Amino acid sequence: xxxxxxxxxxxxxxxxxxxxxxxxxxxxxxxxxxxxxxxxxxxxxxxxxxxxxxxxxxxxxxxxxxxxxxxxxxxxxxxxxxxxxxxxxxxxxxxxxxxxxxxxxxxxxxxxxxxxxxxxxxxxxxxxxxxxxxxxxxxxxxxxxxxxxxxxxxxxxxxxxxxxxxxxxxxxxxxxxxxxxxxxxxxxxxxxxxxxxxxxxxxxxxxxxxxxxxxxxxxxxxxxxxxxxxxxxxxxxxxxxxxxxxxxxxxxxxxxxxxxxxxxxxxxxxxxxxxxxxxxxxxxxxxxxxxxxxxxxxxxxxxxxxxxxxxxxxxxxxxxxxxxxxxxxxxxxxxxxxxxxxxxxxxxxxxxxxxxxxxxxxxxxxxxxxxxxxxxxxxxxxxxxxxxxxxxxxxxxxxxxxxxxxxxxxxxxxxxxxxxxxxxxxxxxxxxxxxxxxxxxxxxxxxxxxxxxxxxxxxxxxxxxxxxxxxxxxxxxxxxxxxxxxxxxxxxxxxxxxxxxxxxxxxxxxxxxxxxxxxxxxxxxxxxxxxxxxxxxxxxxxxxxxxxxxxxxxxxxxxxxxxxxxxxxxxxxxxxxxxxxxxxxxxxxxxxxxxxxxxxxxxxxxxxxxxxxxxxxxxxxxxxxxxxxxxxxxxxxxxxxxxxxxxxxxxxxxxxxxxxxxxxxxxxxxxxxxxxxxxxxxxxxxxxxxxxxxxxxxxxxxxxxxxxxxxxxxxxxxxxxxxxxxxxx
Numbered sequence: 001x002x003x004x005x006x007x008x009x010x011x012x013x014x015x016x017x018x019x020x021x022x023x024x025x026x027x028x029x030x031x032x033x034x035x036x037x038x039x040x041x042x043x044x045x046x047x048x049x050x051x052x053x054x055x056x057x058x059x060x061x062x063x064x065x066x067x068x069x070x071x072x073x074x075x076x077x078x079x080x081x082x083x084x085x086x087x088x089x090x091x092x093x094x095x096x097x098x099x100x101x102x103x104x105x106x107x108x109x110x111x112x113x114x115x116x117x118x119x120x121x122x123x124x125x126x127x128x129x130x131x132x133x134x135x136x137x138x139x140x141x142x143x144x145x146x147x148x149x150x151x152x153x154x155x156x157x158x159x160x161x162x163x164x165x166x167x168x169x170x171x172x173x174x175x176x177x178x179x180x181x182x183x184x185x186x187x188x189x190x191x192x193x194x195x196x197x198x199x200x201x202x203x204x205x206x207x208x209x210x211x212x213x214x215x216x217x218x219x220x221x222x223x224x225x226x227x228x229x230x231x232x233x234x235x236x237x238x239x240x241x242x243x244x245x246x247x248x249x250x251x252x253x254x255x256x257x258x259x260x261x262x263x264x265x266x267x268x269x270x271x272x273x274x275x276x277x278x279x280x281x282x283x284x285x286x287x288x289x290x291x292x293x294x295x296x297x298x299x300x301x302x303x304x305x306x307x308x309x310x311x312x313x314x315x316x317x318x319x320x321x322x323x324x325x326x327x328x329x330x331x332x333x334x335x336x337x338x339x340x341x342x343x344x345x346x347x348x349x350x351x352x353x354x355x356x357x358x359x360x361x362x363x364x365x366x367x368x369x370x371x372x373x374x375x376x377x378x379x380x381x382x383x384x385x386x387x388x389x390x391x392x393x394x395x396x397x398x399x400x401x402x403x404x405x406x407x408x409x410x411x412x413x414x415x416x417x418x419x420x421x422x423x424x425x426x427x428x429x430x431x432x433x434x435x436x437x438x439x440x441x442x443x444x445x446x447x448x449x450x451x452x453x454x455x456x457x458x459x460x461x462x463x464x465x466x467x468x469x470x471x472x473x474x475x476x477x478x479x480x481x482x483x484x485x486x487x488x489x490x491x492x493x494x495x496x497x498x499x500x501x502x503x504x505x506x507x508x509x510x511x512x513x514x515x516x517x518x519x520x521x522x523x524x525x526x527x528x529x530x531x532x533x534x535x536x537x538x539x540x541x542x543x544x545x546x547x548x549x550x551x552x553x554x555x556x557x558x559x560x561x562x563x564x565x566x567x568x569x570x571x572x573x574x575x576x577x578x579x580x581x582x583x584x585x586x587x588x589x590x591x592x593x594x595x596x597x598x599x600x601x602x603x604x605x606x607x608x609x610x611x612x613x614x615x616x617x618x619x620x621x622x623x624x625x626x627x628x629x630x631x632x633x634x635x636x637x638x639x640x641x642x643x644x645x646x647x648x649x650x651x652x653x654x655x656x657x658x659x660x661x662x663x664x665x666x667x668x669x670x671x672x673x674x675x676x677x678x679x680x681x682x683x684x685x686x687x688x689x690x691x692x693x694x695x696x697x698x699x700x701x702x703x704x705x706x707x708x709x710x711x712x713x714x715x716x717x718x719x720x721x722x723x724x725x726x727x728x729x
Contacts, residue, residue: 002037002076007083009035018042023086026071033071034086036150040079052080057705058125059151066117068138068149087149089141092203093134100206101234104241105271107203110137112267113146114196119260121151122189126477130180130187132195133172134202173218174209175199178251181219188477190253193263197248201288204241205233209287222287223251229291239294240270243280246288250281258474405455408462410574411448414441415469417686422472425479432479433653439476440651442469447622451577529571531582534633535611535723540565542728543605548671550606550727552663552681556692557721560685563729564722570688573717575640576627581717585615585635592617592627602630604669608723612638614667624713628667639716641667650706652695656680657706664696665712675699677709688718 002009007024010032014021019038026033043049056073063069072083092110095102114137121127129136129151136149173181177194180187198209209227210218227249231242244266250256257263266276283290418441421434446469453462543550571582578591589596594617602612613635614628621627624642631637643665650657661679664670672679677697684691696710 002081004035004074004076004081007033007035024083026083032086034068034084035081036084036153037076037081038079040077043080049075049080056082058127061125062121062127062151064117064120065145066113066147067121067151068147082153084149085147087138087140087147089139091135091149092137092139092199095139096134096203096206102203102206104204104237107200108241108267108271110139110146110203111196111200112264112271114148114199115260115263115267117146117148117151118189118192118196119264122192122260122477127151128187128189129192129195131172131175132192132199133175134199135172137199173215174211174213175202176219176222177253178223179253181222188253189260190256190258193248193256193260194250194253196263197245198287200241200248201227201230201245204237204245205230207233225287226289227287229289229294231294232291238270238273240273240275242288242294244270244276246286246290247276247281249287250285251287252285255281255285258471405452406572406574406580407448407452407577408456408460410577411445411452412465413686414445414448415465415472418442418445418469418472422476422479431653435476435479436651439473442473442476444622445469448577529582530568531571531636533567533569533582533611533636533638535567535608536633539608539611540723540727540729541609543609548662549604549666549669552661553606553666554725556681556683557690557724560683560690561718561721561725563726564719565726566719567723569638569717569719573688575637575689575715576621579629579637579640581638582636585629585631585637588629588637589615589617592619592621594619599631599635602667604667606666606724606727608727624711630667630716638720639714641715642713644711645709647698647707647709648711650680650695650697650708651711652680652682652693654706656682657695657697664694664710666692666714672696685718689715690718690721691715 004024006027008027009022009024011023012020013023013034019036019042022035022037024033024035025031038052043052053073056070060070060073068087069085070082071085074081074083090098092102095106114132118129118132121129129148131150131153132148138147138149139145140147175195175198177191180191202208207228210221210225213221229242230245231237231239247266248256248263257266262277269276418438421441422438425431425434425438446466449462449466449469456462569581571580573581575581576591579588585599586596597615597617599613599615601610602614611633613631613633615631617627617629618625619627621642624644625646626643628641628643629637630639630641657678657680659678661681662671664672664676664679677699679697680695682693684693692714694710694712694714695708698707698709
């Protein structure tokens with residue numbers, strides 16, 4: 001019996017090799033909770049306890065109806081405890097013990113609920129369970145809700161498959177996938193997919209996988225042995241359910257589904273008494289040994305979601321009515337009617353036979369027939385299979401014909417840049433923070449591709465490019481879990497402020513201006529469309545006091561632009577989906593589907609004097625709360641800014657946050673106050689576009705994760721940056 005401040009322990013409701021579970025009362029809120037007290041051997045040192053606390057904080061952020069909520073954590077008697085939501089009801093393991101074999105529909109329903117909960121955890125926090133089994137699936141006695149317990153607990157404690165003592169093996173050996181049994185460190189969501197398949201196997205057969213083996217022996221058998229086909233053990237089981245289990249329990253994880261959405265779609269299909277979607281595994285690839293009776297069902301019987309069958313060859317001809325020969329009218333005859341009808345029938349049969357030979361390619365096409373409609377190529381290579389590590393997905397390929405669509409071109413460039421950044425990281429393993437930028441670029445590319453989808457011609461495979469972006473995001477998520485400092489606390493967050501040094505290189509943003517890339521782009525860059533801006537005659541005069549705002553802005557832009565007084569800008573530079581430089585503000589408002597607000601003069605030091613104005617829009621703009629258009633005297637768009645002031649995790653690495661930066665918003669002239677946190681700036685240049693990202697750290701950042709209170713993104717053409725650098729020179 002232990003004593004935990006703030007809680008009254010009522011009764012012990014479970015105990016295992018790693019922990020004991022207590023039903024308790026939280027005194028402050030007078031509610032029933034469950035407390036898992038870990039054994040001292042589970043967290044042998046302070047480093048392990050610190051890791052446990054960090055991972056518990058991540059798990060506590062998850063808020064999903066299918067996940068047991070983590071409420072609190074702490075230490076007691078040199079160990080740790082975890083306070084969780086109390087679920088009054090049996091586990092799936094209890095139901096198996098009562099029923100021996102669970103009903104197929106009930107088992108599939110439970111499996112779908114678990115898959116949706118695990119999908120949420122993976123998408124939100126890249127969190128995996130590592131110990132999916134019937135005992136960790138709870139069913140509320142009153143509501144019937146299915147909830148996943150102990151999510152992330154194995155990660156909190158640390159995976160140790162090399163322990164000789166079975167009690168110290170984290171994860172349950174009889175459900176453990178081969179890569180987890182082998183001790184691989186780069187586990188991902190596919191690990192939980194295998195364990196979920198093994199759990200479904202247990203529920204519908206009543207047989208524990210490799211029940212005659214324990215500990216490391218059971219784990220080794222998942223790598224090298226096979227299980228009896230579930231339809232052999234339970235002949236009443238639908239073959240589609242057996243195919244689903246076989247697909248989830250493929251030994252090679254690279255051949256399992258890459259996304260939880262695919263698994264959920266498969267479960268939905270099986271619950272509708274249909275086969276899972278293709279591709280289905282070939283015999284021998286899964287831990288399930290396929291029975292001959294089920295082998296009669298070909299994997300080709302399954303169809304991919306949204307798949308379109310290719311047209312049969314040769315393509316069917318569309319005949320124009322005017323091109324058909326006129327029928328020969330038979331002369332009326334009272335006595336020879338039978339012969340006339342016979343001649344007409346022979347003529348029709350001959351014509352149909354000739355047409356069939358033309359259709360099959362045996363005879364040439366006559367001159368009075370012609371094909372109509374556009375020919376669609378059917379020799380396009382199949383979609384690439386995305387592998388998690390280390391190979392990234394292939395870049396977007398150039399379409400067979402140039403398509404001048406700004407959204408599509410910008411999306412292709414963003415994806416190609418993201419792919420180049422990811423490949424560079426794979427080679428060097430330096431600067432893991434670039435992975436967040438890769439994911440951000442992919443998501444922006446997806447939004448742009450979606451915006452271009454409705455206007456895309458048939459030969460542009462927009463969906464294929466979106467799939468490539470999603471595949472790269474998937475690879476980035478895995479690389480984040482492999483990053484050596486992924487779990488490390490951000491040491492720079494606690495470093496004392498350093499004295500200001502204007503020329504210190506380590507205080508400057510990441511200087512990653514685009515270099516010539518060997519990756520092919522989806523389209524040739526459009527020719528610059530130089531247009532003259534409408535500025536005041538004295539736009540470049542030096543202000544009486546530029547102050548810190550102008551100094552910081554010029555310092556950030558000076559590495560990516562040269563002074564330029566020409567007043568010409570590239571009107572083809574895209575600033576936002578559907579909005580390009582030198583577009584009229586009224587047209588931009590129509591793109592944003594908002595009324596044009598009041599125009600306000602921009603009178604902030606560092607910008608061209610008496611020449612710029614702003615329009616402020618409120619709403620949801622790619623996740624930002626506010627969008628500002630910066631326009632010239634003729635209300636033509638020159639730059640764009642996105643602002644979000646909702647607390648969120650920082651996207652920039654800790655080393656970029658510095659007390660030496662003072663300006664948060666260069667348009668509003670907002671500077672960091674005494675109660676504010678540190679500021680990070682980062683500048684990127686791609687083609688003729690400069691992007692300045694700024695993050696203001698929250699005053700009280702949590703240990704292990706830096707939060708930001710304000711995020712600002714400023715986009716402008718290179719020529720405008722040159723004009724800013726010309727002021728006062």
